[in-house]
Amino acid sequence: MIPLREIAFARSGDKGSSANVAVFGRTPEAYRWLRDHLTEGAVEAHFRPLGVGRVTRYDVPNLEALNFVLTDVLAGGGSRSLRVDSQGKALGMALLELQVDFQPKK
Amino acid sequence: MPPPLKIANASGFWGDQPDAAARLVAAQPDLGFLTLDYLAEVSLSIMAIVRSKDPSAGYARDFVDVVRSLCPFWSAGGATRVVTNAGGLDPDACARECAGVLRAAGLSRLKVAAVGGDDVLPVLGSATGGFANLETGALLSTVAPRLVTANAYLGAGAIADALRAGADVVITGRVADPSLTVGPCIAHFGWSPADFGPIAGATVAGHLIECGTQACGGFSTDWLDLPDNLSIGFPIVEVSADGSCVVTKAAGTGGAVTAQTVKEQLLYEIGDPGNYLSPDAAVSFLTLRVEPAGADRVRVSGATGRAPTDSYKVSATYRDGYKAHGMVTIFGHDAVKKARRAGEGVLLRLQGAGCLYREHLIECLGTGASVRGIASRMSDTQLVETVLRVSVAADSREPVERFAKEIAPLVTCGPQGVTGYAAGRPRVLPIFGFWPTLVSRSAVSPTFRILDGTRP
Numbered sequence: 285m286i287p288l289r290e291i292a293f294a295r296s297g298d299k300g301s302s303a304n305v306a307v308f309g310r311t312p313e314a315y316r317w318l319r320d321h322l323t324e325g326a327v328e329a330h331f332r333p334l335g336v337g338r339v340t341r342y343d344v345p346n347l348e349a350l351n352f353v354l355t356d357v358l359a360g361g362g363s364r365s366l367r368v369d370s371q372g373k374a375l376g377m378a379l380l381e382l383q384v385d386f387q388p389k390k
Numbered sequence: 391m392p393p394p395l396k397i398a399n400a401s402g403f404w405g406d407q408p409d410a411a412a413r414l415v416a417a418q419p420d421l422g423f424l425t426l427d428y429l430a431e432v433s434l435s436i437m438a439i440v441r442s443k444d445p446s447a448g449y450a451r452d453f454v455d456v457v458r459s460l461c462p463f464w465s466a467g468g469a470t471r472v473v474t475n476a477g478g479l480d481p482d483a484c485a486r487e488c489a490g491v492l493r494a495a496g497l498s499r500l501k502v503a504a505v506g507g508d509d510v511l512p513v514l515g516s517a518t519g520g521f522a523n524l525e526t527g528a529l530l531s532t533v534a535p536r537l538v539t540a541n542a543y544l545g546a547g548a549i550a551d552a553l554r555a556g557a558d559v560v561i562t563g564r565v566a567d568p569s570l571t572v573g574p575c576i577a578h579f580g581w582s583p584a585d586f587g588p589i590a591g592a593t594v595a596g597h598l599i600e601c602g603t604q605a606c607g608g609f610s611t612d613w614l615d616l617p618d619n620l621s622i623g624f625p626i627v628e629v630s631a632d633g634s635c636v637v638t639k640a641a642g643t644g645g646a647v648t649a650q651t652v653k654e655q656l657l658y659e660i661g662d663p664g665n666y667l668s669p670d671a672a673v674s675f676l677t678l679r680v681e682p683a684g685a686d687r688v689r690v691s692g693a694t695g696r697a698p699t700d701s702y703k704v705s706a707t708y709r710d711g712y713k714a715h716g717m718v719t720i721f722g723h724d725a726v727k728k729a730r731r732a733g734e735g736v737l738l739r740l741q742g743a744g745c746l747y748r749e750h751l752i753e754c755l756g757t758g759a760s761v762r763g764i765a766s767r768m769s770d771t772q773l774v775e776t777v778l779r780v781s782v783a784a785d786s787r788e789p790v791e792r793f794a795k796e797i798a799p800l801v802t803c804g805p806q807g808v809t810g811y812a813a814g815r816p817r818v819l820p821i822f823g824f825w826p827t828l829v830s831r832s833a834v835s836p837t838f839r840i841l842d843g844t845r846p
Contacts, residue, residue: 293611293650297659300431300525300824306657308650333763344663346678346692347653353661355525363432363822366713366751366781367760374760380611381765 289380292318296376301361303372305379308349315348317386327352330382331375335359352379394628394636395578397571397595401426401474402602404433404450410602410624412459415470417640418626419463422578425570426453426474427600434539434564435707435822437478448480449561457488457559461495473549473570477561479539481506482839485561489841492559503557505548507836508564510704510829511540521704524826533708533825540706542829545669545698547583548836549573557840564705566668571596571627579631583670590673590695591633593666598637598655598690599625605637605655606686607645618644634691636683647686656680656690669702671695701828710823711748712790713783716797717755719810720778726770728805729754729778735804736780736796745789753779777810783821790818 288307291314296305307322309315328339337356344351358372359365369375398421400411411424428450441448453476460472477484485504492500514521514530514537521530541564550573552560560573575581575592583589598605605625607616616622623643627635637647645651656675660666663675674694683689716736720729733752740747753759755777757770778800782793794816800808 289611293654295609295611295654295658299659299661300826302525304657304660306654306660308653308657330764334761342661342663344657344676346676347656347680349653349657351657351660351663362430362824363435363707364710364783364824366715366749366783368753368755368779369760376611378761378764 285383285385287380288382288384291384291386292380294376294380296372296374298358298361298371301358301364302353302355303357303375304351304353305375306349306351307379308347312348313389314386318350319343321384322350324352327379330379331357392579392631394630395422395575396420396626396628397423397425397574397599398624398626399427399599399602400424400456400624401428402600402604403430404428404452406602408452408455409459411456412463414624414640415460415463415468417642419468419470421470421626423574424470424472425599426456426472426476427567427570428453428474428476429478429564431705431824432707432822434479434541434705438538439820441479446483449478449484450476453484454487454491457491461492461497464497464500465495471553471558471574473560473573475562475565475570477504477563479509479563481561481563485841488559488561500558501556501840502559502561503552503555503838503840505544505552505560505562505565505836505838507548507834508541508544510542510834511537513829513833514540514706521827521829524828530827533823536708536710538707538709538822540704542702542704542834543669544702544834544836545569546572546576548838550576552838552840553577555838555840566670567600568593568596568668569670571599572670575629584697586671586695586697588631588633589671590693591635591691592629593668593671593673593695594656594675594678594690594693595627595629595635598652599627601655601658603645604658605651606639606647607651610651610654612650616645620644633693634689636687636689638687647688649680649682649688652680652688652690667699667703669698671698701830702834704827704829706825706827707822708825710821711783711785712787712818713781713821714790714794714816714818715779715781716794716816717777717779717813718797718800718808719775720805720808721775722805722807723774724771725776725807726754726757726773729776732800732804733778733780736800740789740793740796743792745792747782747784747789749783751781755779787818794818
């Protein structure tokens with residue numbers, strides 16, 4: 285198992301009390317792995333401790349990316365949330381800590 | 391094919407680097423436009439509160455200093471024009487102030503325009519129905535008496551009109567962030583409002599630069615590995631007549647413009663990439679091509695656009711109580727255990743004093759608290775230090791003020807090793823609820839007005 289950051293980079297940001305986390309393959313092979321394995325369910329399970337609501341995945345093959353929209357993951361967001369990360373700035377980094385079973389082809 | 395129009399961003403938010411604009415025009419005097427973004431989702435509510443105490447403070451005053459910093463460049467013949475949403479709640483006042491600065495610098499020839507019409511608070515305030523919250527579906531009547539601001543995200547039309555009328559500095563209130571870039575493109579290339587292909591491309595270009603250095607490696611995953619990451623350059627887009635662009639940055643600046651930095655910024659704060667809704671066009675990012683075009687140059691092309699929807703998005707805010715955050719550092723063995731106990735003690739003492747909170751939170755920073763419960767590789771017992779952060783929220787101000795007085799006593803009644811409390815008492819902050827909704831285009835009339843710069 286390796287951390288996702290070894291095969292992907294990411295970017296997160298907020299929209300009200302929702303956030304998006306975009307994940308990009310570092311190589312075409314890494315992107316194909318993401319596309320086949322990084323499901324809405326896997327991302328929902330990863331962010332469950334934050335009380336995430338619905339997770340929606342959008343595929344962006346031209347950028348070798350997946351964009352996940354996570355509702356209600358910021359405990360109110362922006363001005364309301366009491367959390368230190370009220371704007372989802374850390375969510376991209378948090379997803380990249382996910383341990384994945386990526387086997388590079390020889 | 392006319393040469394590309396060079397547009398830079400010199401401010402990604404209210405509080406960004408104050409000397410970015412002057413540095414940009416010094417490094418790259420051939421820029422056609424500078425854009426400066428000051429308004430986040432709840433910025434206008436902060437302005438509303440400040441303005442209630444100081445009627446002249448309804449806009450981002452930092453921008454007036456930016457205009458002052460550009461005067462030597464303009465006096466020496468520089469021709470870069472400026473488009474900004476620094477006008478906030480009061481674009482007219484901001485424009486008058488800037489015109490005064492230009493006059494004092496002997497630059498009365500430069501024209502300042504104010505774009506208005508985004509304030510829809512009267513429309514929402516008098517509504518008997520509708521304007522449901524886009525996120526929750528809640529009815530406006532649940533918050534209507536507490537509304538502070540309601541502003542429509544205007545498009546590029548009035549900006550382009552002001553530029554065509556000869557404005558050198560265009561100051562708006564709430565507009566969609568990419569429209570600060572689309573407006574200059576429409577005026578420069580003579581696009582019609584229905585040229586959705588080129589407008590979609592310019593919208594992508596504007597989205598790419600709206601967050602300042604973020605397009606050049608700021609906030610990027612691999613920030614630590616960037617060249618000269620302590621002086622990352624602000625982004626420049628060279629927009630072509632077909633709406634495609636090359637993203638770059640000024641020579642001699644740090645950071646990098648690569649396919650990676652550009653892709654990260656393309657999907658920043660995006661929902662459905664196939665349907666990015668701006669007031670100027672509905673844009674698909676799914677047809678974009680991102681290609682290297684030389685050192686620190688990335689070409690972005692292929693955006694497709696359709697007609698925008700028949701409504702404007704509105705960002706409304708309402709008063710929603712008060713909050714405060716208190717922090718102290720705790721050093722020593724069992725630091726996290728001590729911090730939690732101390733935090734609980736603060737809340738218990740307040741409960742004993744009869745203070746009621748609708749929400750409270752204890753965080754121990756250093757334990758992975760930013761995303762509590764996810765991906766912490768160290769157990770709490772291994773940590774010799776943590777920052778205790780206690781937060782409360784209440785409908786009224788009094789219990790939150792009382793909370794602010796209960797943090798410092800930890801210095802003497804808490805565990806040995808409590809330190810780092812020098813920042814003083816926590817500040818009591820108003821909470822503004824965010825109310826995204828839609829308003830019909832027919833209820834909104836974007837306007838512009840050019841100030842006469844020759845007299846006060």
